[in-house]
Amino acid sequence: MPQKAPHVIHISADFPDCIEPFKTPVIKTLVRMTQGDFSHEVLSLNRVTPRVLPFVARLMRGFGRPQAAISFEPFEQGTAIRFVAPPKGLFHATMLHQLADALADRIARQGRPPALLIGHKLTIEGVVARRVAKRLNVPYAVSIQGDTDTKILRVRPDLAAEFRKVFQEAAVVFPFSPWSLRKVEAKLGQRGGRVIMLPCPTDIDAPVAPVPGGNGFVSCFHLKNHKRKNLAGMVDAMRILNADQAGARLSIIGGGSDGDVNDSRAAIGEVAGIELAGPMNRDQLRESFGTATAFVMPSHRESFGLVFIEALFCGLPIIYPADQAVDGYFDGAPFAIKVDARNPAAIAAAMRNAMTDETAIKRALAQWQNSADARRFMRPAIAANFALGMNSAIAAAEPR
Known part of the structure; x- marks a missing residue:
């Protein structure tokens, strides 16, 4: 008899579902890539902000x-x-404890x-996963989304003790990036278990060879996020570049x-050399990069920031923020090239370096x-590492 695939339950607020189909597809892709080796089930969370009066009534009923x-x-x-x-x-x-119960x-x-069980953020879904796992006497893992x-x-130092338990007691921890692990360990202590x-x-x-003689810099984000993506910092950097680098x-x-477009244009103002290219499909994006x-x-x-990896595979060097x-x-x-996102002069210097040493x-x-380092960002290697982590978490909990 063939052995059944291990049953894994994912708890995620970032999984596209029938309530909110336009969430980021990262967790869905991880699940799809390892389907077959595991029997995946998703508990997809959607937080709803309460109306004031009914919430106050429930608060009073709950003393x-x-x-x-x-x-x-x-x-x-x-x-x-x-x-x-x-x-x-x-x-x-x-609220997370009640949800977990x-x-x-x-x-x-x-x-x-x-x-x-896998909770796909330490400080939210991880809290739920740990409590459910304790109730059911099964192992759990968490991802870290920085x-x-x-x-x-x-912002919640009062919950540090609980977050520390979530982090330290997980069978496996999956950080999306090294900086996020450093930040978490600085708050919760160095982890002894598997990471x-x-x-x-x-x-x-799929790598596309870089071509020297590029036609300028490119960035890519939904314009509603222009503040978080630091359009203002890029505009200030271009203003600095324009002073000594004609044609940037x-x-x-x-x-x-x-x-969104109007707000972005307002942020750009009269600074020369910046254009809003509009949305592109995946083939157009590859060509532009x-x-x-x-x-x-x-x-x-x-x-x-998936787009940084996509740029590298399209043959495009990257300028990215420190500690992010x-x-x-x-x-x-x-x-x-790593830069201080708060320092337009540093951003401009990185852009100048990318031009002169292209x-x-x-x-x-x-x-x-x-x-081999590039292959770690390709889907087969990511799927293999995810499967390795899940299998090791399951194996560690099995009776010997």
Whole structure:
């Protein structure tokens, strides 16, 4: 008899479902890439902000402890879940504990305990996964998504003890990037258990050789995010470049509403050499990246930033923010230039360097594209590492 694939339950607020189909596809891709080796089930979380009066009524009924309102709706990959919880982290642990208890009860009633639970953010889904795992006596793993997790660790020091338990007791931890692990360990202590770096997968992972003589800089983001992606910093950097580097160009790829476009144009103002190129499909994006000098996006907040990896595979050097995005993966690499996102002069200096040393930088990038280090960002390697982590977590919990 063939052995059944281990049953893994994912708890994620970032999985496209029947309630919100336009969430980021990273977790969905990880699940799809390892389907078959594992029997995946997704509990997809959707937080709903409560109306004031009903929430206050529930708060009074709970004697100051709000009572969660939770509903379930099946979809193809599992169950979409609405849970009512206030914004800004109010009653953060209280609401997550009640959600966890409801999920544990539901799983127990179904009579199919998982071999492994995975919470796909340490400070949110990880809290739920740990509590469910304790109830069901199964192992759990967590991923670290730097933007959200470091923010919550910073604003909720009162929950540090619980977050520390989530981090230290997990069978495996999957950080999306090295910088996020450093930040978490600085708050919660160095981890003794297994850690497996898990870059986010992308369909743009076939190397295209770099071509020197690029036609300028390129960035790519939805214009509604122009503040977080630091358009203002790029504009200031271009203003500095224009003073001593005639003909510098920056093309910003990405769509948005009329309001988003107007806000972005206002941020650009009269600074020369910057254009809004509008949205592009994947083939157009590859072509645009392939003809540019370098990719620049010194974001203020970025958990991973798939677009940086996509740029590298398209033959495009990158300028990325320190302590964000892909920081820690490319230390010392000439084709990946780290900058202080708060310093337009530093951004301008990196852009100037990318222009003046373009040939040498792209030569180094071409060598990297054919290395083992590049393969770690390709889907087969990511799937293999994810499977390795899940199997090791399951094996560690099996009786010997």
